[in-house]
Amino acid sequence: MKLKVLVVALVVAMVSSCGSDGKKSDKKAAPKEEKKEVVEVDPMKDKGIGPITSVTLTEIDQAMADKGKAVFSAKCSACHKMSKRFVGPALAGITERRTPEWIMNMILNPEEMVEKNPIAKKLLAEYLSPMANQSLTEEEARLILEYFRTVKEK
Amino acid sequence: MKTILKSLLAITVLSVVFTSCGNGGSKKGAQGALSGSAAEKVYVAPGEHDEFYAFVSGGFSGQLAVYGLPSGRLFKVIPVFSVDAEKAYGFNEETKPMLNTSHGFIPWDDSHHPDISQTAGELDGRWVFINGNNTPRIAKIDLTTFETTEIIEIPNSAGNHSSSFVTENTEYVVAGTRFSVPYPQRDMPIEEYKGNFKGALSFISVDPEDGAMDLKFQIMMPGFNYDLSHPGRGKSHGWFFFTTYNTEEANSLLEVNASQNDKDFIAAINWKKIEEYVNNGGGTKAPTRYAHNVYNETTHTATSTIKEEVVVVDPSEVPGAIYFLPTPKSPHGCDVDPSGEYIIGSGKLAAELTAHSFTKMLAAIEGEKFDGEAYGIPILKYDEILAGAVKQPGLGPLHTEFDGQGNAYTTFFISSEVVKWKLGTWEVVDRKPTYYSVGHLMIPGGNSRKPFGKYVLAMNKITKDRYLPTGPEVTQSAQLYDITGEKMELLLDFPTIGEPHYAAGCPADLLKPNSKKIFKLEENEHEYAVKSEAEAKVVRDGNEVHIYMTMIRSHFAPDNIEGIQVGDKVYFHVTNLEQDYDVPHGISMIGANTSELLIMPGQTETFVWEPKQVGVWPFYCTDFCSALHQEMQGYVRVSPKGSSVPITYTLDGDAVDAE
Numbered sequence A: 001m002k003l004k005v006l007v008v009a010l011v012v013a014m015v016s017s018c019g020s021d022g023k024k025s026d027k028k029a030a031p032k033e034e035k036k037e038v039v040e041v042d043p044m045k046d047k048g049i050g051p052i053t054s055v056t057l058t059e060i061d062q063a064m065a066d067k068g069k070a071v072f073s074a075k076c077s078a079c080h081k082m083s084k085r086f087v088g089p090a091l092a093g094i095t096e097r098r099t100p101e102w103i104m105n106m107i108l109n110p111e112e113m114v115e116k117n118p119i120a121k122k123l124l125a126e127y128l129s130p131m132a133n134q135s136l137t138e139e140e141a142r143l144i145l146e147y148f149r150t151v152k153e154k
Numbered sequence B: 001m002k003t004i005l006k007s008l009l010a011i012t013v014l015s016v017v018f019t020s021c022g023n024g025g026s027k028k029g030a031q032g033a034l035s036g037s038a039a040e041k042v043y044v045a046p047g048e049h050d051e052f053y054a055f056v057s058g059g060f061s062g063q064l065a066v067y068g069l070p071s072g073r074l075f076k077v078i079p080v081f082s083v084d085a086e087k088a089y090g091f092n093e094e095t096k097p098m099l100n101t102s103h104g105f106i107p108w109d110d111s112h113h114p115d116i117s118q119t120a121g122e123l124d125g126r127w128v129f130i131n132g133n134n135t136p137r138i139a140k141i142d143l144t145t146f147e148t149t150e151i152i153e154i155p156n157s158a159g160n161h162s163s164s165f166v167t168e169n170t171e172y173v174v175a176g177t178r179f180s181v182p183y184p185q186r187d188m189p190i191e192e193y194k195g196n197f198k199g200a201l202s203f204i205s206v207d208p209e210d211g212a213m214d215l216k217f218q219i220m221m222p223g224f225n226y227d228l229s230h231p232g233r234g235k236s237h238g239w240f241f242f243t244t245y246n247t248e249e250a251n252s253l254l255e256v257n258a259s260q261n262d263k264d265f266i267a268a269i270n271w272k273k274i275e276e277y278v279n280n281g282g283g284t285k286a287p288t289r290y291a292h293n294v295y296n297e298t299t300h301t302a303t304s305t306i307k308e309e310v311v312v313v314d315p316s317e318v319p320g321a322i323y324f325l326p327t328p329k330s331p332h333g334c335d336v337d338p339s340g341e342y343i344i345g346s347g348k349l350a351a352e353l354t355a356h357s358f359t360k361m362l363a364a365i366e367g368e369k370f371d372g373e374a375y376g377i378p379i380l381k382y383d384e385i386l387a388g389a390v391k392q393p394g395l396g397p398l399h400t401e402f403d404g405q406g407n408a409y410t411t412f413f414i415s416s417e418v419v420k421w422k423l424g425t426w427e428v429v430d431r432k433p434t435y436y437s438v439g440h441l442m443i444p445g446g447n448s449r450k451p452f453g454k455y456v457l458a459m460n461k462i463t464k465d466r467y468l469p470t471g472p473e474v475t476q477s478a479q480l481y482d483i484t485g486e487k488m489e490l491l492l493d494f495p496t497i498g499e500p501h502y503a504a505g506c507p508a509d510l511l512k513p514n515s516k517k518i519f520k521l522e523e524n525e526h527e528y529a530v531k532s533e534a535e536a537k538v539v540r541d542g543n544e545v546h547i548y549m550t551m552i553r554s555h556f557a558p559d560n561i562e563g564i565q566v567g568d569k570v571y572f573h574v575t576n577l578e579q580d581y582d583v584p585h586g587i588s589m590i591g592a593n594t595s596e597l598l599i600m601p602g603q604t605e606t607f608v609w610e611p612k613q614v615g616v617w618p619f620y621c622t623d624f625c626s627a628l629h630q631e632m633q634g635y636v637r638v639s640p641k642g643s644s645v646p647i648t649y650t651l652d653g654d655a656v657d658a659e
Ligand SMILES: [Cu+2]
Pocket: B552, B553, B554, B584, B585, B586, B621, B622, B623, B624, B625, B626, B629, B632
């Protein structure tokens, strides 16, 4: 058990120390904070970190959702099944657990999300394999969000 | 503050190391001159980038290595003419055609002179070209991917040495033969060399849009050895200059017999005139055979085509296009200054360096100041074209580059030094030793209209005591000098791969913004690509089995395959589904008689496995890709020939395409 915790801490340290683009910030702090990290944020208020600051949702646009599904099966389905945990979490009902902005930021900016956003950090610690940046455009991420809105948890 | 202190400390430590090495290691005491400031000048702090790229040929390694300057750090070895198991170059099905020739598949060559493409006489950073000497070829490397994308074989040529230099707008990349050979090639007595052997100078056109190469024409010159060449630029654009030796046309013991004549020649070729002649239907379409290999970035696959015709031009057909400039004693280097006025010939065995004047050359042609002819090609009068000579500069001059400030830098092989001298006054300004036996030298852009005269890189043939010994074979090396002051300053030694024969350099900013990060999956048109796990499959076709496989952090799909039989030929076509920067995956199969594959994001590659033993055999990812990399594996069940086990393939116990 202890070993596992150690591994997690190590991985966290490793991941944060090879952040993207060779940023030069001092990254020695991580392991200590780990304990305090009771996620106090209400996930339905957390918009995450990244290019998306606000998304306005209207009625579901089925055409968009269909396109989103196609992008999802090409770029995401190698790691995500909707109804079961695979390499990454099951995603059915995700729009009821996370804000639209958080979801899109997770898609567009996963490196920073898993490094800094408390919810995403916790997910990485659980799944170990990192959520991949599949270099989608904002538009494609938005289509996927629309698709996610159509898949409710059973 | 802390970090500043730390780096200061690091610099100090480094300088101490440098200085102390200098005191301890040097036999000649020459390193004593190395000051702490030399260390600072080459120190590129962790995470910082170098100011220049240097593309250093690997000589007999057949490859091209990419270094940063001033640090001398090695970034990549680009496989060009030799197979590279690390990158599967020449091993995977996609790149094998790149090494095809009229002699069949050749896994090696000797790579010599890289040259970066130019527009209006300045480096444009689109491609770098390099020649293969042994089985004559010219390769083109794309500087967005740093991969070899085209190789063209040069027929009627041998020892492809006076190559691969580009004209001012990359209209042509030029290849000249070192050995003259019978033309046409045939069974004949060697002693009948004289008059029967020819030296082909080849002009390969480069498409300004996509860089596609095409062997446009070959000039069939007299049977001399054509050693090096450079294009005219500025006022002399439209001309090309080749040094010759063995104008004696000896065919044995050349080291004596090819050094008889007091002067050999620089051949001045008005290629614009010959191009015009060819464009108007001139020249002879001669039968021949050579391979033209093109790598397609969209299909991620190379194809090889054998071509069977080449346009040859006999110099006598185009009077007024070719002249010989007499140049003392077996000239080797042939370098043209940034203005295009001076053509520097380095007579290997001469006591002085010769500078011809382009303006005077034109006047001598105009005034018909000839000193006889050779095989119908007029020889210009030496005194009429001479601009000046650098007297007693050193022993064994080889090559010259320019800093754009009116200075030239020449290497001396025998006296092991770089000598700085002034264009126009021909006076020697400085000399610095090299360790040892320097060949080429390189100033970024130093053979263009606009050199970046900050550093010169000298490339040595011999290192002897300069590094820790590694048995009889020791490393070769390059040495970096600061040339911003009046005197040159030696900054750094660094080891190189193979023989660092020559190099081309350019500012990092010219290439950095264009460097490709991933291949887009949507654009992947590989015949066997699969773009999502749902499309993964295994298809039997007689005894051939095609596995359409995907990879992503950190699993393969499918990862369990059954129904393979001993004697099958199993093709693994593997697509990397990642679309993120710097996430390649590898794959290797136990017992496969080939290399691993190393597949970039969005790319598809193929290897072949012919299982010889019944059993269950694993494959795995060879590139550490994530924390769960060690989990990235799979099994193939191999049954006896004729077994009834059906083809099945699964991931996580399910058929791969399950939702
Ligand atoms: Cu992997």
